[in-house]
Amino acid sequence: MATIPNSIFTPTTAARFDKLATIYPVKRSALVPMLLYAQDEIGYVSDPVVAEIAQRLDLLELDVRNVLSYYSMLRTVPAGKYNVQVCTNISCMLRGGFELLDHCKHTLGIGHKETTPDGLFSLEEVECIGACCWAPAVQVNYDFHDDLTPEKMDAVLDSYRAREPK
Amino acid sequence: MADVTFIVDGKTLTAPAGTLLIEACKSHGIEIPAFCYYPGLSLQAACRMCVVRIEKQPKLATACTTTVAEGMNVTTESPEIAQARKATLQLLLGNHPLDCPVCDAGGECELQDMTFKYGAADSFYAEPKNHRDEQKWSPVVYFDRPRCILCYRCVRMCGEGMDIFALGVQNRGSSSVIAPNIPAQLSGVVENGTELAQLDCEQCGMCIDACPVGALTSGTYRYKTRPWEMNHTATVCTHCGDGCKTTLGVRSVSDGSEIVRGDNRDKSGMNGDFLCNKGRYAFDFANNIERLTSPLIRKDGKLTPVSWDEALTFAGNKLRDLRQDRGPNSIGVIGSNRTTNEENYLLQKFARTVIGTNNIDHHRTADFVTLATSLQGATGRFASQHDVEKSPAILLVGGDPTNQAPLTAWNIRTNVRHNNARIYIANHEGIKLRRQAKAFVQVAPFGYGAFIESLKADNDFAKSLHAEEQLVVVVGNELRGGELASLIKALPHAKFALLADYANSRGASDMGLLPDVLPGYQSLAGSTIANEYAAADTPGLDLLAMFDAAAAGNLSALYVVGSNPVKRYGIDAVTLKSTFLIVQDLFLTETAALADVVFPAANLYEKSGSVTNSYGDLQLVSKAADKAGTRSDFELIVRLAGHMGHDLKTLVPFGKGLRSDMGQSRGAQSGEADRHSVWMTANNLEPKTSPFDPFAILDEIQRLVPGYDKLLRLQLLSGNDQHISPSASGLVQITTSRKDLVLPSADTLFTSGSLTRYSPMLQDVQRHQSTEVADHLASAD
Numbered sequence A: 001m002a003t004i005p006n007s008i009f010t011p012t013t014a015a016r017f018d019k020l021a022t023i024y025p026v027k028r029s030a031l032v033p034m035l036l037y038a039q040d041e042i043g044y045v046s047d048p049v050v051a052e053i054a055q056r057l058d059l060l061e062l063d064v065r066n067v068l069s070y071y072s073m074l075r076t077v078p079a080g081k082y083n084v085q086v087c088t089n090i091s092c093m094l095r096g097g098f099e100l101l102d103h104c105k106h107t108l109g110i111g112h113k114e115t116t117p118d119g120l121f122s123l124e125e126v127e128c129i130g131a132c133c134w135a136p137a138v139q140v141n142y143d144f145h146d147d148l149t150p151e152k153m154d155a156v157l158d159s160y161r162a163r164e165p166k
Numbered sequence B: 001m002a003d004v005t006f007i008v009d010g011k012t013l014t015a016p017a018g019t020l021l022i023e024a025c026k027s028h029g030i031e032i033p034a035f036c037y038y039p040g041l042s043l044q045a046a047c048r049m050c051v052v053r054i055e056k057q058p059k060l061a062t063a064c065t066t067t068v069a070e071g072m073n074v075t076t077e078s079p080e081i082a083q084a085r086k087a088t089l090q091l092l093l094g095n096h097p098l099d100c101p102v103c104d105a106g107g108e109c110e111l112q113d114m115t116f117k118y119g120a121a122d123s124f125y126a127e128p129k130n131h132r133d134e135q136k137w138s139p140v141v142y143f144d145r146p147r148c149i150l151c152y153r154c155v156r157m158c159g160e161g162m163d164i165f166a167l168g169v170q171n172r173g174s175s176s177v178i179a180p181n182i183p184a185q186l187s188g189v190v191e192n193g194t195e196l197a198q199l200d201c202e203q204c205g206m207c208i209d210a211c212p213v214g215a216l217t218s219g220t221y222r223y224k225t226r227p228w229e230m231n232h233t234a235t236v237c238t239h240c241g242d243g244c245k246t247t248l249g250v251r252s253v254s255d256g257s258e259i260v261r262g263d264n265r266d267k268s269g270m271n272g273d274f275l276c277n278k279g280r281y282a283f284d285f286a287n288n289i290e291r292l293t294s295p296l297i298r299k300d301g302k303l304t305p306v307s308w309d310e311a312l313t314f315a316g317n318k319l320r321d322l323r324q325d326r327g328p329n330s331i332g333v334i335g336s337n338r339t340t341n342e343e344n345y346l347l348q349k350f351a352r353t354v355i356g357t358n359n360i361d362h363h364r365t366a367d368f369v370t371l372a373t374s375l376q377g378a379t380g381r382f383a384s385q386h387d388v389e390k391s392p393a394i395l396l397v398g399g400d401p402t403n404q405a406p407l408t409a410w411n412i413r414t415n416v417r418h419n420n421a422r423i424y425i426a427n428h429e430g431i432k433l434r435r436q437a438k439a440f441v442q443v444a445p446f447g448y449g450a451f452i453e454s455l456k457a458d459n460d461f462a463k464s465l466h467a468e469e470q471l472v473v474v475v476g477n478e479l480r481g482g483e484l485a486s487l488i489k490a491l492p493h494a495k496f497a498l499l500a501d502y503a504n505s506r507g508a509s510d511m512g513l514l515p516d517v518l519p520g521y522q523s524l525a526g527s528t529i530a531n532e533y534a535a536a537d538t539p540g541l542d543l544l545a546m547f548d549a550a551a552a553g554n555l556s557a558l559y560v561v562g563s564n565p566v567k568r569y570g571i572d573a574v575t576l577k578s579t580f581l582i583v584q585d586l587f588l589t590e591t592a593a594l595a596d597v598v599f600p601a602a603n604l605y606e607k608s609g610s611v612t613n614s615y616g617d618l619q620l621v622s623k624a625a626d627k628a629g630t631r632s633d634f635e636l637i638v639r640l641a642g643h644m645g646h647d648l649k650t651l652v653p654f655g656k657g658l659r660s661d662m663g664q665s666r667g668a669q670s671g672e673a674d675r676h677s678v679w680m681t682a683n684n685l686e687p688k689t690s691p692f693d694p695f696a697i698l699d700e701i702q703r704l705v706p707g708y709d710k711l712l713r714l715q716l717l718s719g720n721d722q723h724i725s726p727s728a729s730g731l732v733q734i735t736t737s738r739k740d741l742v743l744p745s746a747d748t749l750f751t752s753g754s755l756t757r758y759s760p761m762l763q764d765v766q767r768h769q770s771t772e773v774a775d776h777l778a779s780a781d
């Protein structure tokens, strides 16, 4: 199996990518999963990530960028340590999603796809995250928080701040 | 495939099964509007402009993806269809500015036409239009995002047609955008504090030609003029030996008329829609301010402008005196790869009959002499450019068409894409066309001899080649002389073509700009032409021998037409110190700078005549532009002969002919009719009235040069190409020890011999490719 010398990924991820490239009938089918894993590891899809993935899948960097730019969940700039994703799709909208989003904007002092100066939080308005029955819902990194109000949201944000060493 | 019958707008039509409805309609004169559909590229069905009503189908159907079927009943225009198309247009115009009067494509825009036709200029959208600033992706490609209607023609053209894949689609939905391959943050190009995306590609401009609107525009043409303010002339590209038609847009300026644009939207030539960077943009050398516009004579060591009369008289007298005093064989003549067949023929006739020497040569870029002698007597063994486009199997030995002969590369790619042609490649480098190859053989540097040997052996590559029934072999200029001959011998069933470098390299050989053979590769003694010329039958000096003779003080004069041997062959200036040098060129080249007399010449875009591409396809050249102060090489040669006191009628057959009393009974030519006049009458051709009419020489070429005798005037004049094969037999291969006589010019996509430095566009693109995009190679391997 062809391995990439000087991979920018951790050995585990690199090994995972080596395998990913072999399990689909067409190599490039591994592109989207690779981009997601890469983003998880590096924090965003950086130019070196694009270059390495292109190399792994025998694609042009342009091909990778074409796909990358299609998906709003893939980022090309670093997000905050905690990426707050507020849903404003139909159920959440009806149950106060926009108020929640405005509240976050206000308390964090940042807008859509922006990051706080200390790099702790970033904010994103997203489409349905599949938690409609407990709307309004917010996803922070891979954690779900539901049935929220602005007050509960403050507590959520505080709980993340509390994780940071003083 | 079998024909099917179907009904369109009440008319019964037939077309082969499998034909796309939109094409079937087009060939019957029914136009269906289309934005995303582009003949020859994959189907996209993205724009929905081509919708038609097909009976028994529940919804409107796209004519660009529907194939005709027996009994189909189609309506192409109805209020329902008009409404659907209008709605499509309104969506397209959501972000598109309606400012055709200031758009570069105004007047030749498919969207403008359709908006006019369906009256969709009013919009239901209240949202503000999304505006983006224009971007410069390269010196020749600009992108104006709001005008883009996302038809993806450019993306497919670049990927499928060019095999570059430099353009992509990014983002999604209404924010989709066409993006070049070097993103802004990596380009390193910053303007006003903003990083700019760049394009690393072959800069062919095919994407611009394909773009139906004004979203992609050409750096050299944009905002200079309006399409209806130009005259258009279709002529042949002067750069490589492939023979593309380029349609030049020309407008009047104070000193003649200048070329503002080159394209091939009319698909008039053998290149179909294709043009490379040079054919499309590198006409700008013609407008260069460094063009010579006055004859020059060296006075007190300095080249000084003089009148035409003074220059011609001086040069004519001098040549005549030197011929008298030091003999005709002390004079040499060097011709050009970019002048017309008529000029080349005339020049060698000038050398052989006016001066009386076989000292004539040109900068050879391929060994056509070996090709002609190896294939003599055979029929159908010379390949045409069309064979590369159609043949089921092609072997490419040496060469790199992508860089040296871009149309050949385009045709090979198209042939693979459309007809699954089998491409075999033997090369010492992994050239880009390898991606299209069915089989590739790595040849050692200078190892083509061994490769040819291996064709006799029992290996897979050789076996598949021998099994090909219709094989076309395209040979790069690495193979010459003995190697070329043995390759031809090794594949006795194949057709052959050589890649050569300039517009008329083949023509220069065919027309006898060679010291050892006459036009049509006829021998110096005994052939029809030889008898008619009554010239010397001993071979003259070749190009290198002329300079050797000059160095030894034995060359009294040298007449160089449209060539720069001093630069090309690295000739030391001292060599020519005792030689009277006449140079005829566009610019003060290294050679011209050493001359005693310089004549400013017109270029290929400023004259008429014919050229032969490296495959032997003959085409008409038409005069597009005009530059005050220059004259065509044809006229200059004739005038020089005149000033030497030569009887012009014996050089150019014009007027009533040499002897009005055909079948004369007295004098030197007694008993002999004027063969030319007799031939002209027999062929129903009118005598030409002027000695400066190139067609007078074309008549003689047709009468005397084997291969060219079969040319059809009507084909030529209608701008069609016709294939010429030197059909004579009894040719002798003169073996010369000077292998370096054939000197490939090693031109790339962005160079064109001596013209390179006079083309600002080529300079710009070279800089762009070497600095701005150097680290971001687009190639997939």
Ligand code: SF4
Pocket: B141, B157, B158, B159, B162, B164, B165, B166, B167, B199, B200, B201, B202, B203, B204, B205, B206, B207, B208
């Ligand atoms: S100019 Fe460049 S981007 Fe456009 S088609 Fe040619 S190679 Fe592709």
Ligand code: SF4
Pocket: B147, B148, B149, B150, B151, B152, B153, B154, B155, B178, B207, B210, B211, B212, B213, B215, B216
């Ligand atoms: S730039 Fe032109 S050719 Fe390319 S998608 Fe847009 S409109 Fe079509």
Ligand code: SF4
Pocket: B237, B238, B239, B240, B241, B242, B243, B244, B271, B275, B276, B277, B278, B279, B280, B405, B406, B407, B408
């Ligand atoms: S391929 Fe050759 S002939 Fe055709 S446009 Fe390019 S340089 Fe001119």
Ligand code: FES
Pocket: A087, A088, A089, A090, A091, A092, A093, A127, A128, A129, A130, A131, A132, A135, A136, A137
């Ligand atoms: S709408 Fe918000 S989670 Fe589904």
Ligand code: FES
Pocket: B033, B034, B035, B036, B037, B044, B045, B046, B047, B048, B049, B050, B051, B062, B063, B064, B065
């Ligand atoms: S031309 Fe048929 S959908 Fe665009």
